[in-house]
Amino acid sequence: MKTIKVELTGDSELLMNNPISMLDDKADVSGIKSYKxxxxxxxxxxxxxxxxxxxxYVPAEAIKGSLIGASSFRKIGKFTAKPIVAGGVFISPQKIKLGTKKYEYDIRTGVNKQRGRIVVVRPKIPKWxxxxxxxxDETLIGDDLIIKQLLED
Structure with missing residues (x-):
């Protein structure tokens, strides 16, 4: 196993949508006609x-998912890189700190199948x-260059 330190800087805003919000009934304001x-x-x-x-923070599985998505268009030898990256790449820590407690609000409308148009609000970090x-795993992936190319994609 080989470890490299990675620093990612966002070119676009980071939008968050933690699925834990779906478990909290108090967070659902979609049925309200006038939003406060x-x-x-x-x-x-x-x-x-x-x-x-x-x-x-950013969950490590979000970064790994992005790497897997980027690897679907690459090959390692004769094989597509997607399953190799899925099984041979590990991200730590599991919760990658953004170094801030502040965020902006991204407010848009969305369509709900049962209720029609609703307001959707998410946390947004403009520069991160x-x-x-x-x-x-060097035996699966081999060259560092493949990882660097995936990170640049």
């Missing part, structure tokens, strides 16, 4: 990925950078 800003901010706060300290360790 306080309700929308509360809903966005529940959708943020936060540590107990309040600091925002994360640092994490990427460990990969």
């Amino acid at each position: 800003i306080a309700d929308l901010k509360k809903k966005a706060d529940i959708k943020a990925y936060k540590l107990p300290s309040g600091e925002l 950078k994360i640092t994490f360790n990427l460990e990969f």
Whole structure:
């Protein structure tokens, strides 16, 4: 196993949508006809990925999922890189700190099949950078260059 330190800087805004918000009945304001800003901010706060300290983070599985998606168009030898990256790449830590507790609100409308158009609010981080360790199996992947190309995609 080989470990490399990776620093990712976002070219676009980072939108969060923590699935834990789907479990909280209090966060559902979609049935309300007139939305209150306080309700929308509360809903966005529940959708943020936060540590107990309040600091925002990116889940490692989101980074790994992006790498797997980027690898579907690459080959390692005769084989597509997707299953090799899925089984041979590991990200640590599991919760990658963003170094901030603050975020903006992204408010849009969406369509719900049962209720029609609803307001969707999510936390948005305009400028972000994360640092994490990427460990990969050299016997499966071989060259560091493949990993670097995937990270640039």
